[in-house]
Amino acid sequence: xxxxxxxxxxxxxxxxxxxxxxxxxxxxxxxxxxxxxxxxxxxxxxxxxxxxxxxxxxxxxxxxxxxxxxxxxxxxxxxxxxxxxxxxxxxxxxxxxxxxxxxxxxxxxxxxxxxxxxxxxxxxxxxxxxxxxxxxxxxxxxxxxxxxxxxxxxxxxxxxxxxxxxxxxxxxxxxxxxxxxxxxxxxxxxxxxxxxxxxxxxxxxxxxxxxxxxxxxxxxxxxxxxxxxxxxxxxxxxxxxxxxxxxxxxxxxxxxxxxxxxxxxxxxxxxxxxxxxxxxxxxxxxxxxxxxxxxxxx
Amino acid sequence: xxxxxxxxxxxxxxxxxxxxxxxxxxxxxxxxxxxxxxxxxxxxxxxxxxxxxxxxxxxxxxxxxxxxxxxxxxxxxxxxxxxxxxxxxxxxxxxxxxxxxxxxxxxxxxxxxxxxxxxxxxxxxxxxxxxxxxxxxxxxxxxxxxxxxxxxxxxxxxxxxxxxxxxxxxxxxxxxxxxxxxxxxxxxxxxxxxxxxxxxxxxxxxxxxxxxxxxxxxxxxxxxxxxxxxxxxxxxxxxxxxxxxxxxxxxxxxxxxxxxxxxxxxxxxxxxxxxxxxxxxxxxxxxxxxxxxxxxxxxxxxxxxxxxxxxxxxxxxxxxxxxxxxxxxxxxxxxxxxxxxxxxxxxxxxxxxxxxxxxxxxxxxxxxxxxxxxxxxxxxxxxxxxxxxxxxxxxxxxxxxxxxxxxxxxxxxxxxxxxxxxxxxxxxxxxxxxxxxxxxxxxxxxxxxxxxxxxxxxxxxxxxxxxxxxxxxxxxxxxxxxxxxxxxxxxxxxxxxxxxxxxxxxxxxxxxxxxxxxxxxxxxxxxxxxxxxxxxxxxxxxxxxxxxxxxxxxxxxxxxxxxxxx
Numbered sequence: 001x002x003x004x005x006x007x008x009x010x011x012x013x014x015x016x017x018x019x020x021x022x023x024x025x026x027x028x029x030x031x032x033x034x035x036x037x038x039x040x041x042x043x044x045x046x047x048x049x050x051x052x053x054x055x056x057x058x059x060x061x062x063x064x065x066x067x068x069x070x071x072x073x074x075x076x077x078x079x080x081x082x083x084x085x086x087x088x089x090x091x092x093x094x095x096x097x098x099x100x101x102x103x104x105x106x107x108x109x110x111x112x113x114x115x116x117x118x119x120x121x122x123x124x125x126x127x128x129x130x131x132x133x134x135x136x137x138x139x140x141x142x143x144x145x146x147x148x149x150x151x152x153x154x155x156x157x158x159x160x161x162x163x164x165x166x167x168x169x170x171x172x173x174x175x176x177x178x179x180x181x182x183x184x185x186x187x188x189x190x191x192x193x194x195x196x197x198x199x200x201x202x203x204x205x206x207x208x209x210x211x212x213x214x215x216x217x218x219x220x221x222x223x224x225x226x227x228x229x230x231x232x233x234x235x236x237x238x239x240x241x242x243x244x245x246x247x248x249x250x251x252x253x254x255x256x257x258x259x260x261x262x263x264x265x266x267x268x269x270x271x272x273x274x275x276x277x278x279x280x281x282x283x284x285x286x287x288x289x290x291x292x293x294x295x296x297x298x
Numbered sequence: 299x300x301x302x303x304x305x306x307x308x309x310x311x312x313x314x315x316x317x318x319x320x321x322x323x324x325x326x327x328x329x330x331x332x333x334x335x336x337x338x339x340x341x342x343x344x345x346x347x348x349x350x351x352x353x354x355x356x357x358x359x360x361x362x363x364x365x366x367x368x369x370x371x372x373x374x375x376x377x378x379x380x381x382x383x384x385x386x387x388x389x390x391x392x393x394x395x396x397x398x399x400x401x402x403x404x405x406x407x408x409x410x411x412x413x414x415x416x417x418x419x420x421x422x423x424x425x426x427x428x429x430x431x432x433x434x435x436x437x438x439x440x441x442x443x444x445x446x447x448x449x450x451x452x453x454x455x456x457x458x459x460x461x462x463x464x465x466x467x468x469x470x471x472x473x474x475x476x477x478x479x480x481x482x483x484x485x486x487x488x489x490x491x492x493x494x495x496x497x498x499x500x501x502x503x504x505x506x507x508x509x510x511x512x513x514x515x516x517x518x519x520x521x522x523x524x525x526x527x528x529x530x531x532x533x534x535x536x537x538x539x540x541x542x543x544x545x546x547x548x549x550x551x552x553x554x555x556x557x558x559x560x561x562x563x564x565x566x567x568x569x570x571x572x573x574x575x576x577x578x579x580x581x582x583x584x585x586x587x588x589x590x591x592x593x594x595x596x597x598x599x600x601x602x603x604x605x606x607x608x609x610x611x612x613x614x615x616x617x618x619x620x621x622x623x624x625x626x627x628x629x630x631x632x633x634x635x636x637x638x639x640x641x642x643x644x645x646x647x648x649x650x651x652x653x654x655x656x657x658x659x660x661x662x663x664x665x666x667x668x669x670x671x672x673x674x675x676x677x678x679x680x681x682x683x684x685x686x687x688x689x690x691x692x693x694x695x696x697x698x699x700x701x702x703x704x705x706x707x708x709x710x711x712x713x714x715x716x717x718x719x720x721x722x723x724x725x726x727x728x729x730x731x732x733x734x735x736x737x738x739x740x741x742x743x744x745x746x747x748x749x750x751x752x753x754x755x756x757x758x759x760x761x762x763x764x765x766x767x768x769x770x771x772x773x774x775x776x777x778x779x780x781x782x783x784x785x786x787x788x789x790x791x792x793x794x795x796x797x798x799x800x801x802x803x804x805x806x807x808x809x810x811x812x813x814x815x816x817x818x819x820x821x822x823x824x825x826x827x828x829x830x831x832x833x834x835x836x837x838x839x840x841x842x843x844x845x846x847x848x849x850x851x852x853x854x855x856x857x858x859x860x861x862x863x864x
Binding site: 067068069070072074100101102103104105106107127128132135136137138140141142144145156157158160161162199211212215216218219220221224232233235236237238240241242243244245246247248249250252255257259263264265266267268269273275276277278280281284285286288289292293294295296297 | 343344346359360361362363364365366367368370371372373376377378379380382397485486487488489492514515516521522523524525526527528533535536561563584585586639641642643645647648649682683686687690693695697698699700701702703704705706707708709711712713736737738739740741742768771772775776777778779780781782783
């Protein structure tokens with residue numbers, strides 16, 4: 001997709017109240033007005049109003065988030081928004097539509113290209129701030145996932161075979177309580193080395209859930225509450241959702257694809273490697289390759 | 299979100315009822331509707347397209363995006379409660395070894411193709427003749443297809459042109475005969491793929507631009523791909539992928555002869571009392587209530603696992619199962635992945651999932667020096683959440699500073715390239731789909747149980763080609779290369795067999811035209827019919843075969859006559 005010639009006359013953000021989306025279909029640029037609600041969408045990273053976790057639980061979760069991704073010269077799990085991400089997930093069904101599946105097609109992080117492929121100053125409306133309604137089956141599944149068999153009428157479909165499902169909410173509550181008990185005081189009062197002992201003794205299902213949630217918070221779209229200011233993406237040198245700009249551009253005037261000089265697809269990166277593999281990574285990979293019976297170049 | 303009923307809502311009598319709107323069901327709908335037949339399509343999942351039945355040229359729009367969280371939260375693969383499955387390697391394992399979402403395909407309008415990276419190779423002529431070309435192999439059940447490559451060729455061409463495939467004629471040394479060139483040239487190649495291509499060339503192998511159903515220029519009202527990098531596992535926000543919804547179902551809907559009900563899950567087929575015919579299907583509606591739908595013909599177009607499950611749910615022992623073959627001969631392709639890590643950043647995550655294929659390891663039937671393998675796909679395309687979870691859960695990288703360092707250094711995503719051999723697995727009677735005796739989905743319906751164990755046939759190919767894949771990786775300049783350990787199931791989501799078609803009702807479930815031998819108005823049309831799975835990604839062949847099944851309903855003697863001009 002591209003802007004029509006001349007559309008870049010001033011820096012602008014297309015809003016829902018104006019024309020919200022420009023789409024190129026078969027070479028023709030068409031302007032489409034969203035037929036959806038007129039109210040401005042809520043700010044994505046704002047604190048969810050319904051809360052599930054207590055202040056102490058939130059502080060404890062922040063400690064664990066920083067254990068999974070510790071702060072250094074770049075933010076850690078907590079500063080990236082892991083607590084807000086988890087709280088938003090645990091309370092997602094208290095919103096209508098539930099805050100589980102963000103809409104598309106574009107965020108407002110990348111510009112619409114001009115007809116020659118260069119970036120314009122025009123950005124699409126951020127549709128990630130809206131959320132999609134769930135189907136009856138998705139809603140039932142998420143109720144089971146978040147609240148567990150106990151809060152679903154009739155229980156889960158396979159409670160008899162697999163045992164009742166422990167919902168994410170209750171698992172977080174129980175896991176944080178266990179961590180508090182192991183620590184003997186609020187987690188926030190532990191010294192850095194002491195978190196290690198607590199982490200190793202956590203129930204494995206909670207440990208696995210926290211790890212996955214902190215990772216998703218750090219490296220997922222910011223509209224879910226984590227990855228604050230896209231700092232998680234910047235830290236690992238990825239661009240996130242790159243449309244409508246993309247990494248390539250088909251120029252209809254020339255009939256050829258163009259690549260971005262800064263982020264090429266088919267050629268070597270010109271910029272120096274921002275984070276080369278370090279000695280520990282190399283040791284780890286050599287170990288893995290040995291275990292798998294693979295090969296290492298001399 | 300779109301209305302759950304779209305298309306011609308005035309229709310109330312149907313020539314055909316299609317269960318499933320993926321590549322198979324959409325292909326059938328397109329052909330029947332363009333030939334004036336009235337068609338009802340029932341899709342279990344939601345419709346994420348807006349205006350799929352709206353003729354305006356800027357439609358359809360959709361709700362997809364480069365959002366990894368959304369993809370992981372049940373937008374793509376149905377959640378466990380919706381599509382629970384169990385698994386065991388053989389009956390000796392007891393009722394089951396585990397419960398999970400094994401080999402599940404997306405349930406949504408457009409089916410798996412909506413979120414697929416849409417690799418679109420054709421099968422080759424010998425793939426249709428393995429029953430004759432291979433000697434008898436103990437415990438394997440190879441069979442010829444009842445149709446030849448030549449008979450399917452016009453349907454391949456039709457699908458390639460209507461859905462839009464990019465590729466380069468003559469670049470595959472094993473390219474099957476084609477009546478027309480690819481409709482579009484290849485798009486931008488991956489840098490990492492070019493490195494592998496050069497390494498392979500030094501060793502005498504040929505990588506060639508991957509035929510994929512993704513626009514490399516504006517095509518039939520849809521734009522060119524912009525290489526957003528979020529391809530496999532993501533719906534295409536700009537509809538540059540020719541997935542089933544935009545590639546064929548839209549044609550059916552715009553004809554005025556099609557009505558599509560999404561979020562409408564068929565629970566069972568209802569047989570006419572005392573007759574070998576289907577009278578109706580019972581479905582659960584978006585609000586949870588149930589109703590019957592009727593038509594003259596009924597077409598199973600879910601996928602090989604769900605089609606078999608549907609037949610088994612509909613009568614004790616399965617409908618139309620005098621052969622006792624319903625659910626059997628399930629093939630999934632075996633998968634062998636060689637992963638290479640380069641010192642430099644090769645940034646495969648900036649493009650379509652796979653831009654190069656290699657067919658040098660497809661092998662030759664009955665040649666011990668060249669065992670039958672399959673296609674090799676070269677790809678990268680990692681996304682950061684799955685990358686981090688893989689470091690932690692598979693590479694045993696501890697959380698903390700090491701996990702963060704691995705992510706910053708982009709070891710797997712930015713320096714890694716995979717060469718994946720998807721190779722032919724032997725059909726086996728004991729590899730099958732049946733109903734788990736105790737597992738239930740959210741609607742209270744029994745879930746599918748997969749019984750699947752490997753055969754020495756495909757293990758021989760893995761042993762022969764694994765070291766050669768590593769040779770290529772090292773020749774390409776990888777610092778490290780290893781074959782990844784295989785999972786309990788191959789996880790290919792290439793689903794075939796279970797309702798195999800053939801001429802003899804004793805050795806097949808369906809006839810060469812797709813109709814059940816035993817039931818007058820019931821058809822299968824997709825991967826379930828495949829007697830063998832070949833060694834190639836199946837989606838194009840699924841769509842081409844379904845197109846032919848539909849065309850044969852219009853002109854049984856010469857189905858190609860039912861093809862509209864392309």
